[in-house]
Amino acid sequence: MKYADYYAALGVERTASPAEIKKAYRRLAQKYHPDVSKEAGAEARFKEVAEAYQTLKDPEKRAAYDELGQRPQGEEFRPPPDWTRQHAGAGNGAENFSFDDVDFGDLFARFGARGGPGRGGAGRGGQLPGQDFEVPVEISIEDAFRGTTLELNLSMPEYDASGQLRRVPHTVKARVAPGAVDGQRLRLPGKGGKGFNGGRDGDLYLIISFKAHALYRATDHDLYLDLPLSAWEAALGATVEVPTPGGAVKLKVPAGTPSGQKLRLTGRGLPRPRGGAGDLFAVAQVVVPAQLGDDERRLYEQLRDQSKFDPRRGFGGEGA
Amino acid sequence: MTDNEVFWLDEHRVVSLAELVEFSGLSEGELLELVHVGAIPVREARGAVYTFSARVVTVARTACRLRDDLELDTRGLGVALRLLERVSELESEIARLRAQLPSA
Numbered sequence: 001m002k003y004a005d006y007y008a009a010l011g012v013e014r015t016a017s018p019a020e021i022k023k024a025y026r027r028l029a030q031k032y033h034p035d036v037s038k039e040a041g042a043e044a045r046f047k048e049v050a051e052a053y054q055t056l057k058d059p060e061k062r063a064a065y066d067e068l069g070q071r072p073q074g075e076e077f078r079p080p081p082d083w084t085r086q087h088a089g090a091g092n093g094a095e096n097f098s099f100d101d102v103d104f105g106d107l108f109a110r111f112g113a114r115g116g117p118g119r120g121g122a123g124r125g126g127q128l129p130g131q132d133f134e135v136p137v138e139i140s141i142e143d144a145f146r147g148t149t150l151e152l153n154l155s156m157p158e159y160d161a162s163g164q165l166r167r168v169p170h171t172v173k174a175r176v177a178p179g180a181v182d183g184q185r186l187r188l189p190g191k192g193g194k195g196f197n198g199g200r201d202g203d204l205y206l207i208i209s210f211k212a213h214a215l216y217r218a219t220d221h222d223l224y225l226d227l228p229l230s231a232w233e234a235a236l237g238a239t240v241e242v243p244t245p246g247g248a249v250k251l252k253v254p255a256g257t258p259s260g261q262k263l264r265l266t267g268r269g270l271p272r273p274r275g276g277a278g279d280l281f282a283v284a285q286v287v288v289p290a291q292l293g294d295d296e297r298r299l300y301e302q303l304r305d306q307s308k309f310d311p312r313r314g315f316g317g318e319g320a
Numbered sequence: 321m322t323d324n325e326v327f328w329l330d331e332h333r334v335v336s337l338a339e340l341v342e343f344s345g346l347s348e349g350e351l352l353e354l355v356h357v358g359a360i361p362v363r364e365a366r367g368a369v370y371t372f373s374a375r376v377v378t379v380a381r382t383a384c385r386l387r388d389d390l391e392l393d394t395r396g397l398g399v400a401l402r403l404l405e406r407v408s409e410l411e412s413e414i415a416r417l418r419a420q421l422p423s424a
Contacts, residue, residue, distance in 0.1 A: 026390070026391070029389055029390055030390060033385075033386070033389055033390060035382050035385055035386060035404065036386075036400070036404070046389075050389060132345075132381075172324060173324060174324050174326050175324075175326060176326070177326075180328075182415075184328070184329075184330070185328075185329035185330075185375075185377070185378050186326050186327065186328055186329065187326070187327040187329055187343070187377070188324050188325065188326055188327075189325060189327070191324055203343070205329075205381075217418070217419035217423070218419065219412075219415055219416040219419040220416075222419075224419040224420055226422050226423055260422075262420070273328060273330065273332060274332055281420070283420065283422060285422055
């Protein structure tokens with residue numbers, strides 16, 4: 001396991017008073033709390049700060065932490081047998097106690113068995129509820145359209161028989177029916193951390209987001225797609241084939257379609273969970289060839305010479 | 321391995337006050353205070369019996385985290401939740417407008 005320097009995480013001296021620790025935590029928590037901060041790395045930083053505060057605010061935990069001495073942040077580390085016997089519930093087996101799957105922060109959780117990890121704290125008969133977990137999950141727009149089954153490999157803290165929290169790998173399977181949108185929340189009851197001593201299991205919350213797509217941009221159940229058109233298709237009108245998540249469809253482009261015009265394909269967006277579907281909007285983009293062949297050049301020149309179309313008529317000579 | 325039960329936290333699913341207490345970690349009193357200051361919308365109120373859209377489970381869980389992590393009282397939570405809701409609305413609006421722009 002890797003040592004974490006909790007005093008450094010909070011930016012305080014090892015001799016800091018409880019008031020100084022609290023003040024440092026409040027300042028950093030307000031800055032990095034993931035619900036209010038959009039700073040890169042804020043969530044990871046908040047976890048460090050919160051873990052440090054959970055231990056240092058409690059005199060008993062702080063004393064146990066201080067007993068471990070000061071080490072470089074991230075140094076591979078194993079608590080001495082005496083400490084393990086006294087604080088990790090190892091009893092007489094302290095020499096053989098394994099820390100392989102114990103997270104440094106979880107070492108101090110057994111103190112929390114009296115204060116309670118997660119919600120609720122210890123119940124009757126030493127029951128402890130399992131922790132809830134929120135897990136971000138990325139899916140493709142095609143997955144949202146067809147529905148998908150997620151297989152999540154998670155590492156969750158579980159109490160062993162001695163009451164020590166250990167990281168245990170879990171695979172959780174979840175069927176996401178068609179119709180999820182970017183930001184969708186799903187709840188899997190009882191699939192969070194295991195409760196201890198008969199305490200209820202925590203829940204797992206999935207936060208769905210869409211992977212960036214080469215063609216589509218999603219907003220709620222509607223999709224937007226750039227529709228490149230040649231100058232003559234835009235001017236004369238055309239019937240073009242347009243990809244949609246459900247398969248290509250024909251779209252009639254009216255004559256005189258300008259760039260930016262949105263052409264709606266009703267019901268061709270993402271399905272809604274209770275029936276119906278969003279729309280797909282093809283956004284016209286008039287494009288020109290980067291290089292012209294001789295014949296194309298002649299035709300464009302002929303058009304230039306004969307057309308009375310002035311795309312900058314709205315300028316009205318202002319500023320000329 | 322079988323598929324697990326999955327609940328969508330959206331506007332179609334309804335949760336009771338007791339469920340919202342269980343899912344969020346807030347107390348009934350705290351939730352009712354947040355309802356009364358308008359930070360948590362009620363779907364239906366029949367006398368003193370409230371039901372909520374399951375979408376607010378996310379809001380209530382956020383409130384619980386803010387209470388625990390930032391030591392906010394209910395008045396502070398009410399203000400924070402309304403501001404976060406406003407930020408969320410603006411972010412959705414930006415995302416909607418961006419989706420309409422060409423991908424360049």
